[in-house]
Amino acid sequence: MTRTLPLNAHLIDVGPLVYGCMALGGDWGGAPVTETDIAHAHAAVEAALDIGVKLFDHADIYRRGKAEAVFGELLKRDPGLRARVRLQSKCGIRFADEANVGRYDLSADHIEHSVDGILRRLAVEHIDILLLHRPDALMEPAEVARAFGRLKAAGKVGHLGVSNMHAGQMRWLQTALSEPLVVNQLELSLAKLDAIDAGTTFNDPQVGSRPGSIAWAGTLEYAQQHGMQLQAWGSLAQGRFNDPAASAAAQVVHEIAETHRTTSNAVLLAWLLRHPAGIQPVIGSGNAERIRACADATRLQLSRDEWYRLYVTARGQALP
Template sequence: MTRPLPLNAHLIDVGPLVYGCMALGGDWGGGPITEADIAHAHAAVEAALDIGIKLFDHADIYRRGKAEAVFGELLKRDAGLRAKVRLQSKCGIRFADDANPGRYDLSAGYIEESVTGILQRLAVERIDILLLHRPDALMEPGEIARAFGRLKAAGKVGHLGVSNMHAGQMRWLQMALPEPLVANQLELSLAKLDAIEVGTTFNDPQATTRPGCVAWAGTLEYAQRHGVQLQAWGSLAQGRFNDPAASPAAKVVHEIAEAHCTTANAVLLAWLLRHPAGIQPVIGSGNAERIRACGDATRIQLNRDEWYRLYVAARGQALP
């Protein structure tokens, strides 16, 4: 099925779905990865490849580095795997330690140090995309641009993107960059509607004063205007629509899934794919069977009525 693509899509050459690797690598504690962790990761990655996924999304903090490390082990064991995948990782979140609280750090030194660790864990010389994981209150666009320039010149990073940044932050950062930001990953699903709500309910005082809504004003439009690939983390809504009896919205999800002879998860992803911004859902499940079932999302296309039925049911009240 033909879907709209952002202007910069040719820079990353990936399909409509992304696999998020946060579920790989065992627990969040210390210690090395195990053979069981490797087997689990192998099954998940093979399932993702089976449904046509090319882009595999990491972050240096996932399982405290073990998600990248287990993927690196897969790359070592299968010489042909690297050619089949595009690798994306994120940096900028620092965990709390004995001296400091949890914080965000997009200083040049920390970005470059993080990329060194990412490459070592993934056992590669280059990642295709580096995302800045969270907006650092102290970030300086010029400093970030210089760090990216050095990483690019050294062949360590192909493209730069962001995560969890609104339109104003992307615009501000882009002013210092010689190349376009290629992606912005934010939470977006039928359970997290803020980025869409702010556009459709901007003239409704009750809606636009909700926490988290106004901040996203113009973000989807900016991405479409400037060719930034939107990626939706949390796209399966943490399973809250799995049970049709759980809510009126879940009932609608299952009714539409039945009409299309597909699964509820496929409908959740198809809802995102239907948006003209060309949103890429990030599938974060570690279950191989569930991953394969998500592939059906690219087979179906919701019509306008179905899209709005889901939207209005999920927001819980009529549009203004």
Template sequence: MKIMPLERRGISNSRIVFGCMGLGGDWAGNPLTKEDYITAEKAVEAALSIGITMFDHADIYKRGNSETVFGQVLKNRPDLRDQIILQSKCGIRFQDDQNPQRFDFSKNHILSSVDGILGRLGVEHIDILLLHRPDPLMEPEEIAEAFNTLRSAGKVRHFGVSNMTSAQMRFIQNSLPEPLVVNQLELSLARLDWIEQGILVNQKVGANVNFADGILEYCQMNDVQIQAWGPLAKGKFSGSDISDAPDTVKKTAALVQKLAAEKETTPEAIVLGWLMRHPARIQPVIGTSSAKRIVACEDAVRIADTMTREEWYTLLESSRGLRMP
């Protein structure tokens, strides 16, 4: 079994990440309730129970409440901080009375964002900071200044990006003394443009595919961990209501159920295992806050390590609704 880039770097061996966006109540930023804290505790315990030791945040999730409620979990279990890897993201700023929604990779915003993250989580440092979405006004030298300040202060140990092309990564990396270690992208059995980009070379239909060319290869060649957000595709292959979905979704969901029965596992494990079977050693970031669904993902590692090439292609063909070219 090949190991993940983050494991090769000695950062984390957690094959799955728990994404904390679903914690912290609603997106209006209303005060946290007792139920919000209970949900967070149960979700974290469920994640730990299946071997997940990496937790993903962002300063905007539930307007900061996702980090606040997780911080309370850490406060209740002070021994937990040394057992886990904490990752968060910054760079998105919501619309307010004076300004539009925007992206901000300025030094001042990055530094203030990290201070906010640390305060809400109640920790002295985070292990990885990601730049959330590409800022058209980004200046790599300014980003480097911010990263160097954070690293020197012991507030952040490693850095990465999210939703970026290989060209954007190279652009930033050129000014950094340390490597970017993560790129987080939307990848799943339902979101296939990352696969289509590679297999539709020299095909007319490939002109309609919109996924950054070469990003998977760049990350693999440079030991950048590819993390997948939305890997369960909102449950459309593992139990969500798909009565109004296209036939390709219904047929793929039935195939996932069939494979799960044959392998004595869960549909969630099949969906994640398919993604993790890719040679990029993709690390899924599961976003469900349901303890039951979190535990249902436990077998994904076994499925990834045993899924045959034929099974992988059968799922791909079913989801894309077309034979391979």
């Protein structure tokens, strides 16, 4: 399965799956990256490459920069690796410190400063895609556009996308941009159904007990209408469907996996891939074995009945 993004006048081949690098780089504290951390990252990246992953997703905050740093070390040690991967990173989240609360920052200065740090840690001169990590209440689209324009002109960033933004936020930001936003990455899995529910249960009188779905109204449709790639973080649901005895939904995942002679991980990702929005699952595990257990996802074609059986069972209640 080939997945390409229609980025302006040319196509970039990114494949159907994304590897999320948040689990790489050791702990979240100040300890330096060790050889053990590098070996762990190498095993995970090789496992991802083995199952056909081309796009590797980072963020400047992952392991407080160490996820990018350890990946940069892999690129230094294997000069041929850069040509085999596409690089995506995110900025816009600032941690609390002695002087400030944790906050979001999509000011031009912060975006440009963040990209310089991303490039330095990854030991590259260019990343293919930059995502704005979270919606900033003080975001000014024209300011974001100016920052992206300067980064693009300097050859530092190829394309711009967002993460965790709904349709209205993307539409507002797009008004100031001369190029289309190419990606929206949001949490979506059998354990996080809000974006799907937004299109199927908006007229359900019980939806008041599921307020998260209302916020995502029109988001999947906006992406499809504008040719935007949707990416699903948390796609493996933190392993909660691995044990068939854990829940009715986990049992259904297990049964469908047995029917297709594959793994539960593959079923979870195939469920996302089956959606007409062409969702790219982001695999966030740092375990090489678990990454390889996703291999069948791109070859597994779930039927409509299987897709809805998984969806309705995971919802825990019938559709209205």
